[in-house]
Amino acid sequence: MNIQVVRPRELGDSERARWRELQKADRSLDNPFLSVEFAVAMDRLRDYVRVAVISDSGGIRGFFPYERHSFGIGKPLGGFLTTCHGLIAAPDLKLDAKALLRACRLSVFDFDHLVAGQPTFAEYESDVRPAPVMDFTSGFEAWIEQVKANSPKNLKTVRYKERKMGREQGELRLEWASPDPEVLRTLLAWKSDQYQRTGRVDRFAQPWIVELTDMMHAENSSDFAGVLTMLYAGDVPVAGHFGLRTATTLVGWFPAYDTEYARYSPGIVHHLQMAEAAANAGLHMVDMGKGGKEYKDWLKSGVLYVAEGRVSRPSASAAVHWMGRTPFNKARTIVMDRPSLYKAADRVLKGFGRVRTSMQRQEPSNAVTQEPTGAR
Structure with missing residues (x-):
């Protein structure tokens, strides 16, 4: 098996x-996060994006898109932005995972x-989680x-x-x-506001x-x-x-709503109408991604x-990475597994968001402030 590492932009039409x-x-x-178009777009913006092209005498057998960070630390393409990653290959393709890492210069x-x-990765899975979907195949x-x-009761209320x-x-x-970029600006401004209100990192503060x-x-x-x-x-x-x-x-990515209309639960109303539009457009599924949101359990019809x-x-960088990541991953899994802990964590983050918002409002009026990127 031959493994050649290239930039996604270097892939030819046949590849x-x-x-x-x-x-x-x-x-x-x-899943669109596994599409070549997403890999090429990420490559245009991030210098560390690569793809391993896997072939044998019969031709190309698969592709492995990934990010190569300092010290050979490998991350999935798109990292925290995406909800699906893996090998794009025939279902029965099995590689030596460590040999794949070696070819990709990853520790x-x-x-x-x-x-x-x-x-290729099954023996290295430490946990498997369901990702709820809306299935329209019937x-x-x-x-x-x-x-x-x-x-x-939920459906009647909504x-x-x-x-x-x-x-x-x-x-x-x-x-x-909608093709209108101004409509997208509106949505991203809502999303930035949501991140800040709920104590999360504002992703759209990153250009x-x-x-x-x-x-x-x-x-x-x-x-x-x-x-x-x-939804209007x-x-x-x-x-x-x-x-x-x-x-x-269709994969769920950035949902948001205008808080002026929160009393009407516009986010869920929108999801119901979006589901109908998706089905009418010929889509078979909306993948909502794994996570601790209660509305996903209500709207799901499969996983x-x-x-x-x-x-x-074996390497020093891999050992350091393990010490830094493993405790966090275990803690996150424990929180996501227990609704009471998830709600408690959510309350703490929202409290932090309220304090941060209050402090921002109390800044002197002549202070120079930076407008959220998504609110252009």
């Missing part, structure tokens, strides 16, 4: 076509959203019946708020696949992430596209989402599985 062919042949790889590869069960009506079965918002704020309409989002929004092919949806009450935007899709799967784990070769 990109082979990548798409392998991805389409395996349903577990039907360690740490993963937490790997496609579960890939033969039609939208079958999905909404499953949502009703999951929680009749439908009531949906009607109430329409009466009080103007007729509701959902725009699917390269804003640029990546803009690049993805401009993508629009049959196999890969950025999809911006926005009258002519006023109230909730939206930006995600990526393949030909059949996919992603794995956490670590592959390393």
